[in-house]
Amino acid sequence: MEAFLDFWAAYGSTVTFSMVNAFFALSTYAVLSAGVLSFTTVTFAAVGGFLAANMVGNFGLSIYAAFFLSAVGGGLASAIVATLFLRLESHWMALASLALVLITRVVVLNAPGLTGGVYGKVVPMSISQLDLLILLVVVTFIFYRLHNSWYGLTARAVREDAAVASTIGISPFRTQFIAFIVSGIVGGLGGAAMAFTLQFISPETYFVGMAFTMLASTVLGGSFHWFGPIVGALIFTALPATMQAVVPAIEDVAKGIALVLIMVFLPRGLIDPRAVGLRRAAKLREEREKRAAGENANG
Amino acid sequence: MAESPEKTVMLDIDNVVKRFGGVAAVGGFRMKVREATVHGLIGPNGAGKTTLINLITGLFHADEGTIRFAGHDLQKMAPQDIAALGITRTYQNVRLFSGMSVLEQVMTGCFLEKKSGMFASFLGLPSARADWRRIRDHSMELLRRVRMDHRADELAETLSYGEQRRIEIARALGSNPKLILLDEPTAGMNQAEASEIGRLTHELRDAGLTILMVEHNMGLVTEFCEACTVMNFGQLLADGDPRTCIANPDVQEAYFGRKNDATRIQALR
Numbered sequence: 209m210e211a212f213l214d215f216w217a218a219y220g221s222t223v224t225f226s227m228v229n230a231f232f233a234l235s236t237y238a239v240l241s242a243g244v245l246s247f248t249t250v251t252f253a254a255v256g257g258f259l260a261a262n263m264v265g266n267f268g269l270s271i272y273a274a275f276f277l278s279a280v281g282g283g284l285a286s287a288i289v290a291t292l293f294l295r296l297e298s299h300w301m302a303l304a305s306l307a308l309v310l311i312t313r314v315v316v317l318n319a320p321g322l323t324g325g326v327y328g329k330v331v332p333m334s335i336s337q338l339d340l341l342i343l344l345v346v347v348t349f350i351f352y353r354l355h356n357s358w359y360g361l362t363a364r365a366v367r368e369d370a371a372v373a374s375t376i377g378i379s380p381f382r383t384q385f386i387a388f389i390v391s392g393i394v395g396g397l398g399g400a401a402m403a404f405t406l407q408f409i410s411p412e413t414y415f416v417g418m419a420f421t422m423l424a425s426t427v428l429g430g431s432f433h434w435f436g437p438i439v440g441a442l443i444f445t446a447l448p449a450t451m452q453a454v455v456p457a458i459e460d461v462a463k464g465i466a467l468v469l470i471m472v473f474l475p476r477g478l479i480d481p482r483a484v485g486l487r488r489a490a491k492l493r494e495e496r497e498k499r500a501a502g503e504n505a506n507g
Numbered sequence: 508m509a510e511s512p513e514k515t516v517m518l519d520i521d522n523v524v525k526r527f528g529g530v531a532a533v534g535g536f537r538m539k540v541r542e543a544t545v546h547g548l549i550g551p552n553g554a555g556k557t558t559l560i561n562l563i564t565g566l567f568h569a570d571e572g573t574i575r576f577a578g579h580d581l582q583k584m585a586p587q588d589i590a591a592l593g594i595t596r597t598y599q600n601v602r603l604f605s606g607m608s609v610l611e612q613v614m615t616g617c618f619l620e621k622k623s624g625m626f627a628s629f630l631g632l633p634s635a636r637a638d639w640r641r642i643r644d645h646s647m648e649l650l651r652r653v654r655m656d657h658r659a660d661e662l663a664e665t666l667s668y669g670e671q672r673r674i675e676i677a678r679a680l681g682s683n684p685k686l687i688l689l690d691e692p693t694a695g696m697n698q699a700e701a702s703e704i705g706r707l708t709h710e711l712r713d714a715g716l717t718i719l720m721v722e723h724n725m726g727l728v729t730e731f732c733e734a735c736t737v738m739n740f741g742q743l744l745a746d747g748d749p750r751t752c753i754a755n756p757d758v759q760e761a762y763f764g765r766k767n768d769a770t771r772i773q774a775l776r
Contacts, residue, residue, distance in 0.1 A: 357631070357635075358629075361614060376595065379585070482606040
């Protein structure tokens with residue numbers, strides 16, 4: 209128990225940040241799992257974060273109401289973004305979404321009334337670790353249901369081959385639009401969670417650093433199952449922190465090395481249902497061959 | 508087994524042109540496919556057969572001409588709307604979804620047959636669960652038809668080429684189509700397997716389906732197709748009874764270059 213408390217004292221905040229990053233990774237996964245590489249989660253997070261900060265700071269709303277509004281705000285922002293961006297071809301969309309990240313920062317800088325501008329904004333409330341965990345569990349359950357329902361099947365089809373999916377009767381646009389809405393809602397929630405964790409947000413909070421972390425977490429954990437981004441966020445947040453305790457100033461190096469190793473040896477990420485299927489197929493084939501060989505020996 | 512004129516025309520392709528840059532892959536092509544027939548579409552490689560299938564299913568849009576299906580004009584329709592009218596297809600170079608089990612492939616193919624909405628399915632309402640089970644049972648039934656039910660839970664990409672082709676046919680049948688377009692369904696299969704596909708087309712036809720089949724196996728075309736259309740350089744070369752079509756000197760020339768026309772043989776490759 210004492211060891212646990214020591215651990216918690218040292219790494220409690222790392223766990224909190226892992227959970228916050230899990231929201232962003234899941235938001236990225238939401239679109240990636242429907243075949244869209246997009247950095248717009250940063251924008252949805254900024255909408256959610258500053259909305260939550262204003263609602264709590266200026267209007268005295270409860271933290272739960274602020275979370276709800278952040279989800280709605282992120283969802284609405286994603287509806288607009290999806291309508292505009294889904295006209296673009298995949299790689300142009302990725303570039304456009306990166307441009308949107310830059311634009312977001314400029315907008316945040318130039319709307320000091322809402323965002324505090326260059327000085328940032330203090331958030332006068334914080335979220336407990338338990339509340340954060342509950343919220344993450346609820347969001348994860350939503351992804352679990354999505355994965356195991358018609359949406360999950362159609363999203364996988366659109367991701368693997370949008371043209372084939374369309375000749376089956378699945379609308380790629382509709383599927384990816386839903387993916388964006390989910391991404392927006394979860395991104396908005398994550399933005400609010402970030403605001404209530406840091407208790408101070410600025411234009412730099414929702415910028416390229418976040419874009420890098422969320423995408424790296426998703427790639428590292430695996431973007432073919434909802435569990436992947438969560439594992440990815442945990443490792444990608446915890447690894448540099450724990451490494452830092454051993455060798456100081458290694459944070460960025462550790463991140464880079466971890467990412468390169470995963471990309472080389474596990475290009476589909478740590479959690480990969482397809483790899484399980486391939487292993488199973490290999491085992492089945494072996495059994496069949498063994499049985500055939502046995503029959504030949506008997507006959 | 509001549510083309511029976513009393514059957515209504517289901518698919519009417521009239522004067523269709525599709526250009527890629529300066530090349531007309533399909534140049535003023537016309538053909539009619541009648542209801543509940545097995546119709547063969549043959550022609551040398553590069554004749555524009557697959558392009559035509561892509562035009563019918565909406566993956567490409569024709570530059571000129573009309574494609575009409577059961578009273579609907581397919582021009583400028585999105586592929587998913589064409590699929591909803593009752594046209595599905597398979598692909599020359601098998602295009603199954605990576606990472607999906609055999610059963611999941613076919614269930615995805617049943618997308619248009621599901622009765623529960625996506626949101627009901629997400630919530631896991633009892634009606635949606637019952638519908639999911641119904642689709643799963645239906646998919647298993649389709650897999651039994653192509654004799655792939657014993658591999659339902661395996662990853663489709665680990666199976667043989669011929670098996671993948673059969674899964675693709677089951678997937679195409681999932682939406683309960685009126686017209687199914689098979690793009691070289693027996694490529695890479697041996698004669699026994701190919702005949703099995705031939706028999707399957709007759710089973711489907713007897714159930715009321717119309718089948719348009721791109722095929723290079725002439726034995727299969729003469730044995731199983733009631734009507735035949737020959738395409739060459741994007742144009743109509745011959746039309747009618749399969750045996751007559753294949754015996755046609757122009758068709759023989761298009762396939763084998765009878766006149767020893769070197770430039771034409773090059774174009775056939």
